Amino acid sequence: xxxxxxxxxxxxxxxxxxxxxxxxxAGNRVRFNPLVTQALNYVPVAVxxxxxxxxxxMPNAEKGLDIALDNAYLIGGLAAxxxxxxWRKLLAxxxxxxxxxxxxxxxxx
Amino acid sequence: xxxxxLEFQIMSSRLKEAxxxxxxxxxxxxxxxxxxxxxxxxxxxxxxxxxATLAMSAFVFAGSAQFIAISLxxxxxxxxxxxxxxxxxxxxxxxxxxxxxxxxxxxxQRWRIPLAFWLTDESYAVVQSYYLQPGISSPHKHWYFLGxxxxxxxxxxxxxxxxxxxxxxxxxxxxxxxDFAMVATFIGIVVPLLRTRPMLAAxxxxxxxxxxxxxxxxxxxxxxxxxxGVIAGVTAERLNRxxxxxxxxxxxxxx
Numbered sequence: 487x488x489x490x491x492x493x494x495x496x497x498x499x500x501x502x503x504x505x506x507x508x509x510x511x512a513g514n515r516v517r518f519n520p521l522v523t524q525a526l527n528y529v530p531v532a533v534x535x536x537x538x539x540x541x542x543x544m545p546n547a548e549k550g551l552d553i554a555l556d557n558a559y560l561i562g563g564l565a566a567x568x569x570x571x572x573w574r575k576l577l578a579x580x581x582x583x584x585x586x587x588x589x590x591x592x593x594x595x
Numbered sequence: 596x597x598x599x600x601l602e603f604q605i606m607s608s609r610l611k612e613a614x615x616x617x618x619x620x621x622x623x624x625x626x627x628x629x630x631x632x633x634x635x636x637x638x639x640x641x642x643x644x645x646x647a648t649l650a651m652s653a654f655v656f657a658g659s660a661q662f663i664a665i666s667l668x669x670x671x672x673x674x675x676x677x678x679x680x681x682x683x684x685x686x687x688x689x690x691x692x693x694x695x696x697x698x699x700x701x702x703x704q705r706w707r708i709p710l711a712f713w714l715t716d717e718s719y720a721v722v723q724s725y726y727l728q729p730g731i732s733s734p735h736k737h738w739y740f741l742g743x744x745x746x747x748x749x750x751x752x753x754x755x756x757x758x759x760x761x762x763x764x765x766x767x768x769x770x771x772x773x774d775f776a777m778v779a780t781f782i783g784i785v786v787p788l789l790r791t792r793p794m795l796a797a798x799x800x801x802x803x804x805x806x807x808x809x810x811x812x813x814x815x816x817x818x819x820x821x822x823x824g825v826i827a828g829v830t831a832e833r834l835n836r837x838x839x840x841x842x843x844x845x846x847x848x849x850x
Contacts, residue, residue: 532824
């Protein structure tokens with residue numbers, strides 16, 4: 487590891503741990519008002535959707551929005567959504583989504 | 596004798612909780628598997644040394660931030676940009692820790708420090724739904740949390756090692772599209788949560804803003820989209836509640 491790498495990994499580690507630990511450290515001194523508690527319920531759905539949507543609809547950031555039949559990320563994602571909505575099983579969603587994704591890649595490449 | 600037996604009972608119920616936590620995390624491990632492997636291969640091909648790649652997985656332990664750091668290194672970004680991006684991308688963990696805080700605030704710091712260090716999207720999803728399940732009154736739920744974390748952590752590190760080795764053996768692997776595993780995992784977590792209209796509103800708003808704001812620098816679009824999603828969810832919940840009250844007062848024709 488060179489100096490740049492050591493500084494980068496140390497910095498990233500400290501920042502990430504600081505974010506994860508700040509509220510846990512404060513513990514009893516932190517109380518949330520009802521609005522915050524209500525808002526926190528929506529955090530996982532909002533954050534994960536915000537990660538997934540660009541990955542499906544614009545897999546190449548430079549290309550912009552890519553709504554086309556040969557976009558395997560879009561087709562695989564849609565397949566995963568259908569499986570998850572119908573069966574609510576995580577493993578089936580991952581397996582089905584990935585099979586569809588790779589099939590599509592193979593068909594259109 | 597009796598005390599000893601009791602001690603053994605407590606030990607085994609803690610171990611049981613930890614194993615249960617690890618077991619419930621198995622689907623997440625499967626989803627993280629290709630993600631971790633592809634991280635190892637990409638890091639090496641981006642020019643990061645093997646020791647720095649392994650150190651990142653061991654000490655940072657944040658998949659999406661690690662991926663983004665790799666792409667920033669490959670594009671020649673400076674240290675400040677990488678660190679600021681890490682901060683923004685990982686801010687969501689503060690929201691996770693806020694939501695888990697009521698369940699862990701009784702624990703001593705020697706528990707809170709490792710649980711905070713190991714807090715990830717996947718363990719959060721598993722542990723939060725365990726705490727929310729009614730009718731489980733174990734005093735050792737934090738062992739469940741720990742079990743889930745240790746499973747994710749060892750899996751992530753092992754996958755990074757495999758990725759580094761494979762990256763040397765098969766240089767073309769980075770283009771296989773294994774990163775889709777993360778998309779499928781997150782879809783599998785989110786879609787079953789969309790049972791109510793406010794949740795659906797939160798997801799649609801977050802998706803729309805994420806696409807519109809995707810070109811913003813430092814992944815600011817992600818935070819903006821998450822914020823808009825939460826606001827949409829809360830607003831929809833309030834509108835829903837007030838329209839329900841109106842329906843109760845009046846007729847049912849709006850249903």
